[in-house]
Amino acid sequence: MNKTVCLTNADIFTGITRIPGGSILIRDGRIEDVVGPDRFRKMPLPEEREIIDMEGGILCSGFIDTHIHGFGGYETSDGEEDSFYRMSEKLPAFGVTTFCPTIYTQEESRFFRAIRAGVSAMGQERGARIAGLNLEGPFISRLQIGAQEESALKEVDMTLMKRLAEAGEGKISLMTVAPELKNMRELVLYCLKKGITLTAGHTNATYENMLEGMQAGILHSTHFFNAMRKLHHRDPGCVGAILIHPEISCEIIADGHHVHPALINLLYRDKPVDKIVLVTDALGPTMQKAGELRANREKVYLKDDVFHKESDDVIAGSSLTMMKGIENLVSWGIPLHDALLMATANPARVLGMDRERGLLIPGFRADITSFNSSFETTLTMVNGRILYRKTS
Numbered sequence: 160m161n162k163t164v165c166l167t168n169a170d171i172f173t174g175i176t177r178i179p180g181g182s183i184l185i186r187d188g189r190i191e192d193v194v195g196p197d198r199f200r201k202m203p204l205p206e207e208r209e210i211i212d213m214e215g216g217i218l219c220s221g222f223i224d225t226h227i228h229g230f231g232g233y234e235t236s237d238g239e240e241d242s243f244y245r246m247s248e249k250l251p252a253f254g255v256t257t258f259c260p261t262i263y264t265q266e267e268s269r270f271f272r273a274i275r276a277g278v279s280a281m282g283q284e285r286g287a288r289i290a291g292l293n294l295e296g297p298f299i300s301r302l303q304i305g306a307q308e309e310s311a312l313k314e315v316d317m318t319l320m321k322r323l324a325e326a327g328e329g330k331i332s333l334m335t336v337a338p339e340l341k342n343m344r345e346l347v348l349y350c351l352k353k354g355i356t357l358t359a360g361h362t363n364a365t366y367e368n369m370l371e372g373m374q375a376g377i378l379h380s381t382h383f384f385n386a387m388r389k390l391h392h393r394d395p396g397c398v399g400a401i402l403i404h405p406e407i408s409c410e411i412i413a414d415g416h417h418v419h420p421a422l423i424n425l426l427y428r429d430k431p432v433d434k435i436v437l438v439t440d441a442l443g444p445t446m447q448k449a450g451e452l453r454a455n456r457e458k459v460y461l462k463d464d465v466f467h468k469e470s471d472d473v474i475a476g477s478s479l480t481m482m483k484g485i486e487n488l489v490s491w492g493i494p495l496h497d498a499l500l501m502a503t504a505n506p507a508r509v510l511g512m513d514r515e516r517g518l519l520i521p522g523f524r525a526d527i528t529s530f531n532s533s534f535e536t537t538l539t540m541v542n543g544r545i546l547y548r549k550t551s
Contacts (some may be wrong), residue, residue, distance in 0.1 A: 161187055162207035164543065167199060169213035169529065172496055174220055174504045174518035183218070185525040188543035192521055213529055216537050219499045220519050221256025221526035222481040223506040225333060225436060226293055226382065226410055228261050229443025229454065235260045236443075236455045238272035243280035243289065249446070250287040251539040251547040253480040254528040257288045257507075257516065259332055261440075263455050264296030264307045274326045281330055286546050288526075290510050291332025294323070295381070298346065299361035300337040305386040306455065306468065306475045307361060315342040317349065324353050331355050332510055335381045337362035338372030347375040356509065359407075361386045362397050369400035373407055379509055382440055383409035383426065384418045402426070408434035408509060411501070413484040414477050416465045420491040427493055436509055437484050437501040442466050442476040486534040 164185040171181035173193060180196040194202065204210075228234055231249040233242040243260055250258060260280075262273045274292060281289045297313040298320075304312065313319060324331065333356050336343065350357050359372060360381025365388065380387075380401050388396035395402075401409050402425075409430070411423060417440070426435065439445070442454040444466065452459050454476060458469040466475045481502050488498040507517025515524050525543035530536050539547040 162209055163191065163205050165204065165208060165210045166213055166218060166527070166529070166538075167210055168196075169216055169218035171519060172217065172219040172499050173520060174500060175520065177496065180215075181218075183519060183525075183527070185527075185540070185543045188525055190519060190521055190523050190525050193519055211538075213538070216529045216531050217495075218519070218527060218529045220503040220507075220517055220523075221528045221539065221541065222254045222502045223257040223290070223510070223512075223517065224250070224255050224439055224441075224481050225259045225290075225506045225509060226261050226438035227258050227441050228263065228476060230441055230445050232443060232447040232450060234443030234454060235262045235273050235277060236265060236269070238269055238276050240276040240279050243277055244283070244285055247280070247284040247286040247289065251541065252536055253446075254482045254530060254536045254539055255287045256526040256528065256539060256541045257290050257512075259290050259293040259510070261293040261295055264299065264311045265455065266308065266311050270297070270311065271322075271326050274323065274331075278326070278328050278330050286541070288541055290512060291330050292327060293333040293335075294331060295335045296361065298336045298340055298343075300339070300363045302363040303337070303361045303386045303388070305361055306473060308455070315340050315346050317342070317345060320346060320349060324355070329354065333358055333379075335360040336377070337364060338377055339364040339368040343372065344375045347372070347377060351376050354511075356511075358410075359387070359397060359401075363388045364397045364400075366395040366400050369397055373400070373404065378407050379436075380407060380409040382412050382417065382438065384422060385412065402429055405431050405434065408436060408505070410436050410438045410440075412440050412477050412479060413437055413487045414464055414479040415487055416463055417474075417477060420487075423488070424491060424493070427497070432497050432500060433505055433508065435501050436505045437481065437488070437498070438506075439479040439481060439484065440477045441479055445478045446480070482530065482534055482536060
């Protein structure tokens with residue numbers, strides 16, 4: 160018989176309310192109950208139990224990073240199954256319990272190899288759980304390529320899409336597309352049937368293009384403000400459409416460099432909080448301790464917490480962690496409760512996992528993160544298993 164684990168004396172943010180001095184009871188990988196200090200003192204506990212004193216630390220649902228290319232010196236684009244495992248192992252130390260390995264647009268054989276490696280790794284993880292793959296392209300705009308491989312970009316090609324879906328074996332969760340491309344509606348309808356959430360990004364879409372895409376079913380957006388048509392007083396563009404319409408949700412990279420903190424506060428003021436999803440867009444060298452820094456087969460260097468390509472100084476991606484993103488959001492004036500929603504319940508909703516992940520309520524999976532006032536991870540659990548615990 161499995162024992163009950165009690166995380167007690169914690170400042171619990173359930174995603175619905177806050178319980179100072181609260182306790183969580185966990186059994187068989189799920190949350191059995193969440194209670195305040197008075198009720199916990201009166202509760203009869205089973206003999207087979209482990210009580211862990213959280214010493215007043217903050218406790219919330221585990222972080223879900225839906226857009227991450229790599230971590231700790233490992234990245235998805237190398238097509239190695241082991242890289243997915245290594246990312247999974249390293250992420251719990253930064254509070255991440257679930258992630259979507261994100262694959263750059265790249266030469267076709269390498270693109271498919273990375274997809275197959277990710278598919279093989281799912282269900283075999285040694286740490287954070289892989290929710291599904293995130294494909295950044297290939298049906299994106301040549302006018303907004305960012306760090307993508309331009310030669311690999313494609314017009315909408317349903318034959319290619321069906322091959323991608325076949326290689327993904329039902330495990331592709333997200334896919335970035337440019338809504339303005341021809342035949343996009345056919346692509347959207349196909350992906351909806353396959354359970355793939357399309358997300359507007361790397362796009363030069365006009366306001367009208369965005370409305371057409373939203374009407375078809377594109378209701379999420381990739382790294383908002385970055386690599387998309389800007390706001391103009393005669394054409395609200397992609398940025399304007401996302402700001403104006405509460406139906407569409409959006410990713411934000413809260414490193415203070417990809418998007419100015421004032422714009423994130425504007426977004427927070429005007430967008431329903433449940434439509435904002437914190438992501439890292441982190442590259443392989445993020446938190447890498449030694450060795451040459453490379454991302455997507457190119458040398459990069461780190462400047463002001465952002466990776467740049469050595470070849471042309473173009474921003475290649477972020478070195479953000481989810482924990483640092485939350486710390487940044489709070490430092491910019493966003494309440495901790497709402498910052499945590501952006502990292503937990505909101506991404507769970509985008510991925511369709513919100514019936515058992517993203518909140519700390521009875522019956523949900525025991526994916527739990529705890530951290531201190533310095534925003535240092537102190538404990539991470541996945542399905543009730545402790546995968547990281549800070550030592551004094």
